[in-house]
Amino acid sequence: MSQLPALQEGTPDFLATLVLKYPKLLLMTDYDGTLVPIRERPEFALPSRGLLKALRRLVRNPKVKLAVLSGRDTDDLKKLIPVDGVYLAGCHGAEIVSTGGDILKIFEEKEIAPVLETIAGLALSCVADQDGFLVEKKRTAVALHYRLANLATALQVIGNYITAVWPLTVKNDLEFLAGKKVIEVRPRTVNKGKAVEYLMNLNPEFYPVYIGDDTTDEDAFRAVREKGLGVLVSASKKTTAASYQFRDSRDVLRFLQIIASR
Template sequence: MLDYDGTLVPLAPRPEEARPSPRLLKLLSCLSQDLKRHVAVVSGRRVEELADLLPLPYLFLAGLHGREVLHPAQDSRGSRLRLKLGPPGPPPGVWEEIQAHAERLATQVSGCWVEDKKEAIALHFREADPKKAAQIVATFIRFTQPLVEAHQLEYLKGNKVIEVRIKGIHKGIAVEYFLKLFPHAFPIFLGDDLTDEDAFRMLKGRGLSVLVGEPRPTLATYNLPTPAKVEDFLERLIRG
């Protein structure tokens, strides 16, 4: 189980710039086609994005931090099986209202922009002045908090991004789903972000958890410094 941004590929100023290397695609293809292994990418991105970035038919894809899962298996119409995990979302109009607040604020500071994930809204400020970004984030929380509290949502703070998502949705539920799906497998999870700590927590006392990037306080048991080293690790898995 592998996070995408910051784990399989280096972080980029914009999500569309974080593209997989040819080597990575080859490694994931080899791993996922091995009948003795099951490979999943677990990301905050939507599964449609992941499917475009990683057009490999044997991968499991878990998007929106575990909200949606795309199976390799196809139904009778040739479509891949798609599931939703976790509680139901808010009523119609709530996401649109949160997005409107985010977009209005993002226009006030250069380098801020909004990502509509359909069942989550992310306000990015990676390219913005840190002081101005902090003010925008505080204002965004103040404006949206009544909606968040009323509709069982929550804030998720990541690497220069704040996201509103459904409460109870996190990467740990994706890990739990795969552990139940493959109860006899030896689980491995690699991730770099604070959002990956929920996944590491699910593997506490079992399997292998790996933090990618600079060492920091974490529930992971091992560390790899860069996505390039992750590629080396995947290659070693293939070699056995």
């Protein structure tokens, strides 16, 4: 297995100058932890006025294509990003809404709807009356959030949950995916990397840039690596397929604002 090149910290100004050398840009970004800071509950992670202003300026530029990829459902993303002309990829790329509003189903959720209902029920049973947990049933995934839970309790609940759900994941070609204070069950065939590949194929003349902060973004970093640029959002160094690093969502906003101003 080849060793990944060292991660380089890049300022928003430096990376903006770097990518603006290309005549056309495909800017792809995660939402939570990237465009906005991670919040205690998903519904608290709202975009700032400055962010929405930058996004609206970007989509008016014919030399820029903009995409937001997230583990959230596309219906949720539409409410959070009320900006026409943005690609929205929900449920880690299982569903993509085009810039014109057309919906492309990468994965048909009705195939796994019954088993996801069962898994969500098992998650609720494992949580029982414990505080600090949130079970989120999505179209093509189930997420168990434990950001507000006691650590010892969280470890016990997660252990019980994995034990209970494991046979269903094996039988239905699902997988566990650990993120920031969340563990998710999703189809093995769905990931952000495939959504990134689809968007790159759709826009072959545009230089691709992907920005993300979590383990769920590593597939996207790998997909973009040979043709473009991956940027990890993290306050600390990590092993990643990204080439550069921003410290936080403020760096991301600054980067987008610079691109939007050109």
